[in-house]
Amino acid sequence: MVSNAPIGSNYDRESELKAFDDSKSGVKGLVDAGLTKIPRIFHHARPIINEPKSSTVQTQVDIPIIDLKDTKVVENVGYAAENWGFFHVINHGIPKRVLDEMIDGARGFHEMKTEEKIKYYSRDYSKKFLYACNFQLFTVDAPSWNDTFLSVMAPKRPQSEELPPICRDIINEYSDHIMKLGFTLLELLSEALGLKPNHLKSLGCADGLFVLGHYCPPCPEPELTFGVNNHTDSGFLTILLQDSLGGLQFQHEKKWVNVSPLPGALLVNIADLLQLITNDKFKSVHHRVLANKGTPRISVAAFLRPFHGTDSIVYRPIKELVSEENPCVYKDTSLDEYVRLRRNAEGIDETSALAPFKLDP
Ligand SMILES: O=C(O)CCC(=O)C(=O)O
Ligand SMILES: [Fe+2]
DSSP: OOOOOOTTOOSOHHHHHHHHHHHOOHHHHHHHTTOSSOOGGGOOSSOGGGSOHHHHEEOSOOOOEEETTSTTHHHHHHHHHHHTSEEEEESOOOOHHHHHHHHHHHHHHHTSOHHHHGGGBOOOTTSSEEEEEOTTTTTSSSOOSOEEEEEEEESSOOOGGGSOTTTHHHHHHHHHHHHHHHHHHHHHHHHHTTSOTTHHHHTTTTSEEEEEEEEEOOOSOGGGSOSEEEEOOSSSEEEEEEOTTOOEEEEETTEEEEOOOOTTOEEEEEOHHHHHHTTTSSOOOOEEEOOOSSSOEEEEEEEEEOOTTOTTOEEOOOGGGOOSSSOOOBOOEEHHHHHHHHHHHTTOTTOOTTGGGBSOO
8 A cells, every 4th residue: 555654754653543542532632632733643744734725726616506496406416416526505405403403413422521422432333323533543644633423324223322412313303304305416316317316216325324423623733634634435425514614625627626615505525436326427526624723613424325234235337327429437346345445545645436446447
């Protein structure tokens, strides 16, 4: 594996990672302890401080806004999925109260007393609810400055007592809404592909729902790390709720675009498996979150994805989307192989996690 580890980083990294993980209090714990410099394990090999800003970030870009009540919604959503991979959705029908309570619930969880929160700290992915600092803490070259909880909401809801009381009700309510919205989006995307409305749903694109609550506490040296490392999402579709701070950027025309939060809107992005089954028609694009000095940033990402235990399922481009003019570009790809190779590719920034599955690499 290519290493992105900072030059001169010949310290006992494994021990530092382990000691940090054993504390079970995440990056929030470090900040609460009054840290003024970030630990070396968080130093990125290619930090934001080394990026020539003017040439890498586009500032004045209007990202697509999809109005679900617009008569041209199918055409609009298809255009955005093909040309941007990211779009805002408005008139989605989820009440503002639910969005606000979901952000507050995620904040409430991460700001609980450490002794209550550490009960949930785990890397046992068979659990329905767990929290950790970086689920890939030990495999990435530098972790993100971010603590996350993960709640597996479909195909089967967790038992009530598996969810923390502080956010139990809102995670359930939010997930009901997100599932409905997810079905609507999959219908629109199916139609935009010229398929029957239920096509993507019938392929299992919304069988699994993971809800992730991210918390990026203020970072004393934001220029040396990232709030969320550069990545593409691994499922089919991601629906993101973010607070008003901003910091998310995605790749468009080889530059980073800043996503200014749009109050009341949700941000949707195409993930890798949807790019694969649409034979590259829809684009799963790289994105990242900048760390910041000032205020904790909260975001909630809902992943529509396959569910645990479906590792042997094989994905391939939808046959209706393949033709002589549009030949199939992917080999048959099993979920477990995709997950395994994806892990190996972490930290190699611009490489698509789908690259190993291309027929003509
Ligand atoms: O927090 C964000 O804005 C983005 C989170 C994200 O990209 C993810 O959870 O995959
Ligand atoms: Fe993401």
